[in-house]
Amino acid sequence: MDKKSITQHVSQQYNEELETILTKVMNMGGLVERQLSDALVALVEGDTQRGESVVTSDYLVNAAEVEVDEECTHVIARRQPAAIDLRLVLAVIKTITDLERIGDEAERIGRMALHLLDQDRQYGPMDEIQALGEHIKGMLHGALDAFARMDAEQAVRVAQEDIKADAQYDAIFRQLVSYMQEHPQAVPSVLDILWSARSLERIGDRSRNICEYIVYFVRGKDVRHTSFERMAQEATGDRR
Structure with missing residues (x-):
């Protein structure tokens, strides 16, 4: 769908309001992408500067969510949108909620990364976590591009990539649980690594959510809690 076709109304001011909202959502997405990228570097490489940056800048993501949410509320109150316009506003509200939660997960990874010492990283499968993180970054970027x-x-x-992300996380989980059973003294550090991997997996889930909202907006079909096959059918079907 051409973005211009989304914001073509008789009222130029209405067009500008919707354009502004969409632009701010993408700016928020850019903030969250940087949060995730920095958090992953902090976790895998022990870059404390990146970790501190993630933790201290989370307020920017929160502020962006509040700002966009308020603008959506004003559009609903002033314009009383219907049909596709209403779906757009609802999709935006849901999307920024998931983006804010992705920011929270990135902050959590940053905090746990700061707790880890360099020697702690030997306990975890950092290559596998790096691979999971890169996959999740790709999902988030793809969701925002879509x-x-x-x-x-x-x-x-993009949503279908969540299958691979879940498999990657499951493999990391099994490996870390096995290591903790064999090395009880390493449990505290390994748990931080495990929870960080879990946060990455959750970011993948949130990215899938954003993809579901896109299908809802474009096709008017709620594909939450459905199979990927059903989601694909709704995405490529005739619009009703």
């Missing part, structure tokens, strides 16, 4: 273009078919492709 949102920017309101591309339902791309949204489905």
Whole structure:
């Protein structure tokens, strides 16, 4: 769907309001992408400066969510949107909620990374965690790109990447649990690594959520809690 077709109304001011909201969502997405990237570097490489940056800048993501949410509330109150306009506003509200929660997970990773000593990282499968993190970064970027273009078919492709992310996380989980059983003294440090991996997996879930909102906006179909096959069918079906 062409972004311009989303914001074509008789009222130029209404067009500008919707354009401003969409721009601010993408700016918020950019903030969250940087949070995730910095958190991953802090976790895997022990970069304390990156970890502190993630922790101290989380307020920017929170502020962005509040700002966009308020603008959506004003549009609903002033314009009383219906049909596709209402779906757009609802999709935006849901998306910024998930973006804020992704920021929270990134902050959590940053905090746990600061607790880890260099020798602690020998307990964890850091190469596998790096691979999971890169995959999750790709999912988030793909979800935001699909949102920017309101591309339902791309949204489905990105959402399906969550299957691989879950498999990667499960493998890391089994490896870390096995290590803790064999090395009880390492449990505190390994748990921080495990919870960080869990936060990465949750970011993948949130990225999938954003993809579901895109399908909802474009096709008017709620594909939450459905199979990937059903999601794909709704994304490529005729609009009703």
